[in-house]
Amino acid sequence: MQAKKPEGTEDLFGARMRAWQAMQATAADVFGRYGFSAIETPAMEQVDVFVHGIGQSTDVVRKEMFRVFSGQNFANVLEAGTDAKLKPGKRLALRPEGTAGFVRAAVENTFVPQGGAPVKMWYAGPMFRGERVQKGRLRQFHQVGAEVLGAPDPALDAEVIIMLMDFYEELGLDRSKMRLLINSMGDPACRPAYRDAVATFIREHADEMCEECLVRADTNPLRAFDCKNDACRAVMADAPLITDALCDECAEHYAKVKQYLDEAGIAYEEDPTLVRGLDYYTRTVFEVQVTEGMGAQSAIGGGGRYDGLMELEGGKPTPGIGFAVGFERIMLALEAQGVNLAGPEPTCVYVVSAAPECRDAVFRACLGLRRAGVTAEADYQGRSMKSQMKQADKHHARLCVIIGPDELAAGEATVRDMRTHEQRSVPLENLACDVRDLVNDDAFAQADFPA
Numbered sequence: 486m487q488a489k490k491p492e493g494t495e496d497l498f499g500a501r502m503r504a505w506q507a508m509q510a511t512a513a514d515v516f517g518r519y520g521f522s523a524i525e526t527p528a529m530e531q532v533d534v535f536v537h538g539i540g541q542s543t544d545v546v547r548k549e550m551f552r553v554f555s556g557q558n559f560a561n562v563l564e565a566g567t568d569a570k571l572k573p574g575k576r577l578a579l580r581p582e583g584t585a586g587f588v589r590a591a592v593e594n595t596f597v598p599q600g601g602a603p604v605k606m607w608y609a610g611p612m613f614r615g616e617r618v619q620k621g622r623l624r625q626f627h628q629v630g631a632e633v634l635g636a637p638d639p640a641l642d643a644e645v646i647i648m649l650m651d652f653y654e655e656l657g658l659d660r661s662k663m664r665l666l667i668n669s670m671g672d673p674a675c676r677p678a679y680r681d682a683v684a685t686f687i688r689e690h691a692d693e694m695c696e697e698c699l700v701r702a703d704t705n706p707l708r709a710f711d712c713k714n715d716a717c718r719a720v721m722a723d724a725p726l727i728t729d730a731l732c733d734e735c736a737e738h739y740a741k742v743k744q745y746l747d748e749a750g751i752a753y754e755e756d757p758t759l760v761r762g763l764d765y766y767t768r769t770v771f772e773v774q775v776t777e778g779m780g781a782q783s784a785i786g787g788g789g790r791y792d793g794l795m796e797l798e799g800g801k802p803t804p805g806i807g808f809a810v811g812f813e814r815i816m817l818a819l820e821a822q823g824v825n826l827a828g829p830e831p832t833c834v835y836v837v838s839a840a841p842e843c844r845d846a847v848f849r850a851c852l853g854l855r856r857a858g859v860t861a862e863a864d865y866q867g868r869s870m871k872s873q874m875k876q877a878d879k880h881h882a883r884l885c886v887i888i889g890p891d892e893l894a895a896g897e898a899t900v901r902d903m904r905t906h907e908q909r910s911v912p913l914e915n916l917a918c919d920v921r922d923l924v925n926d927d928a929f930a931q932a933d934f935p936a
């Protein structure tokens with residue numbers, strides 16, 4: 486049987502893998518400047534980490550989580566028809582996002598001791614959501630995310646947003662083609678009354694809205710702003726707005742965030758209907774959208790403040806804020822803008838054996854070159870010299886080292902510049918150092934080699 490990859494997943498290799506690595510290197514660089522260090526949490530967590538953190542009534546938890554059962558547990562679940570009898574520690578899911586797991590790790594490892602300074606961490610890795618697959622929407626996708634725990638200061642909200650915009654810019658995205666949307670979702674003091682007002686509004690317009698929105702009125706009324714149904718969205722255009730319902734503290738916090746963004750020269754659009762799909766948000770939320778080349782999935786990143794999440798995950802009350810960026814969506818946006826994040830194909834020095842009796846010398850030359858820090862490649866299939874030269878081109882070789890019987894007898898090798906076809910003889914005993922110096926020579930390194 487010829488197996489195929491699961492729907493909505495991708496094999497990452499070649500240029501796309503280099504782009505994913507470049508995105509992580511850019512994150513390490515940009516986020517490092519803001520004092521963030523890297524963390525890796527498990528790709529699976531106890532289901533409750535997501536249920537408590539993201540919210541029981543969210544689509545992500547209700548419809549999109551991939552559940553994981555190890556061998557015997559799976560058999561037990563099949564037999565019982567439910568996982569209700571499994572201990573919480575055995576009820577696992579692949580992470581649909583990184584924040585809930587990060588906060589679980591922060592509680593478990595006491596990242597923020599009482600009175601401690603804020604902790605800033607970033608992560609990169611695969612996330613899993615059982616969504617309907619379409620352009621820019623996968624079931625295993627990759628996120629780069631950043632989180633800060635330990636301070637409610639609105640300056641932090643602004644700095645996190647500024648860092649996100651720096652990141653996009655450093656990846657090569659055109660700022661003029663991005664929209665930064667911001668909103669405040671209030672806090673436990675003002676949001677409940679606002680939620681009730683929206684729920685009442687939906688019920689008053691019940692005959693104009695879809696079944697799902699009517700359910701949302703009871704479970705998660707703010708999600709009605711994101712309903713895919715045009716008729717519902719048209720009705721919701723007249724719904725009460727959170728901006729008018731914020732308590733004084735939240736309004737002041739939001740005003741400060743905007744003041745800092747203005748000061749930093751970051752353009753944004755206020756969108757009072759921006760509610761995001763995860764329940765843990767409080768106060769500031771934001772999303773960045775790109776229109777060109779994206780199809781329906783225009784969000785290349787988003788995030789917000791989550792001041793209540795630590796408690797939901799069993800920790801002490803600790804404010805938090807962060808964002809995540811989708812690699813696959815960034816790639817769509819970069820491709821539409823003609824930006825190559827992967828960089829040029831890697832080059833090498835190709836060592837050619839001009840006759841079978843030179844094979845051992847080629848082996849030794851490769852060994853020496855690699856130990857000197859030079860990427861070296863050679864033929865392993867006894868190809869003719871002509872065909873080895875073709876292979877050298879395929880490997881984007883900048884130099885070829887040719888070892889033939891005459892050279893071997895004279896203790897030399899011929900080094901050929903693949904761009905100019907200039908050749909020179911180099912003593913075999915100095916080969917590794919001489920070739921390394923040639924490769925590192927600035928003029929040579931910057932020359933335009935055929936890719």
Ligand code: HAM
Pocket residue numbers: 581582583584614616621622623624626627628630631632762763784785786787788789790791806807808809810811812813814
């Ligand atoms: P999110 O908005 O659900 O937020 O996801 C962040 C980004 O991940 C999206 O803007 C999008 O680029 C990408 N993304 C999401 N789902 C998919 C998918 N199915 N296929 C491809 N890309 C996708 C979060 O995940 C929050 N944890 C962000 C956060 C961090 N908030 C606070 N801290």
